[in-house]
Amino acid sequence: MNLNTSNIVTRKSEIKIYLQDCIDAYYDKGLSACINQLEKQILSKKVKFPLLGFCGHEFYKIIKNNEHIEFCDNIEKLKAEGGNVVIGIILQDKLSENFNQSFDKATEYISQANAWYVCDIIGERVFGYVLLTNPDKSLPIIKKLTKHPSHWVIRSLGAGIHYAIKKGLDKEHVISAFQLLLSMSNNTDKEIKQGVGWAAKTTAKFHPDIIEQFSEEVSNHQKIAAWFRTKIKIGLERNKYAQRN
Numbered sequence: 001m002n003l004n005t006s007n008i009v010t011r012k013s014e015i016k017i018y019l020q021d022c023i024d025a026y027y028d029k030g031l032s033a034c035i036n037q038l039e040k041q042i043l044s045k046k047v048k049f050p051l052l053g054f055c056g057h058e059f060y061k062i063i064k065n066n067e068h069i070e071f072c073d074n075i076e077k078l079k080a081e082g083g084n085v086v087i088g089i090i091l092q093d094k095l096s097e098n099f100n101q102s103f104d105k106a107t108e109y110i111s112q113a114n115a116w117y118v119c120d121i122i123g124e125r126v127f128g129y130v131l132l133t134n135p136d137k138s139l140p141i142i143k144k145l146t147k148h149p150s151h152w153v154i155r156s157l158g159a160g161i162h163y164a165i166k167k168g169l170d171k172e173h174v175i176s177a178f179q180l181l182l183s184m185s186n187n188t189d190k191e192i193k194q195g196v197g198w199a200a201k202t203t204a205k206f207h208p209d210i211i212e213q214f215s216e217e218v219s220n221h222q223k224i225a226a227w228f229r230t231k232i233k234i235g236l237e238r239n240k241y242a243q244r245n
Contacts, residue, residue, distance in 0.1 A: 009048065012054065026062065052086055065097070079114055081115075091122070123155070129164075131173070132167050132169050139177070146180055155192055157184075158197070161199035178203050182224070185223075
């Protein structure tokens with residue numbers, strides 16, 4: 001979808017007008033009409049991500065529970081970048097009512113990705129959010145996903161781990177997450193290297209002591225690829241720079 005770059009939405013007051021058109025269409029004519037309005041009024045414009053997130057939360061509240069997934073399925077088919085923000089937030093809100101369904105649908109949408117940003121947008125908002133808020137329940141599922149056949153899904157785990165650490169994941173679970181990153185650190189796939197490397201850099205930036213704790217393993221050139229150590233080095237340098245300032 002080609003976005004009209006001259007039509008940039010940055011104000012909540014403006015997005016509320018377009019959102020109301022979608023809601024009115026939903027109440028008057030149903031889900032399909034709502035999705036048509038969403039595509040026309042919102043996804044065809046360049047909208048700031050926080051405003052798209054606001055729309056996601058509102059859609060979750062307005063649309064019937066049994067229509068949430070159908071709504072997300074139809075947004076995914078549009079292949080619009082902003083649609084992934086709406087999907088990610090709806091699935092995030094659904095975690096409390098159907099944890100496994102949200103995880104499964106996020107994995108499905110990411111595996112169908114046609115661009116890297118799908119992984120990062122949904123990965124942060126679903127995998128990252130749930131790792132931050134419910135680490136004990138989510139870590140075993142994330143561990144299973146490290147073996148997923150789709151490189152997009154594995155990349156998204158890195159985005160999620162990055163998000164959770166940046167937002168303050170407790171140290172005990174950062175250690176567990178870093179061990180998962182180590183298990184993927186010898187991969188040669190470009191997308192996986194991007195996602196896992198991003199999370200490794202964030203770990204080093206916020207928790208250099210954890211890197212020190214695993215220094216012997218990180219230094220093992222047979223098990224850990226050079227790209228992974230490079231990301232860790234960058235993260236440690238950023239930590240030192242932050243300490244000086």
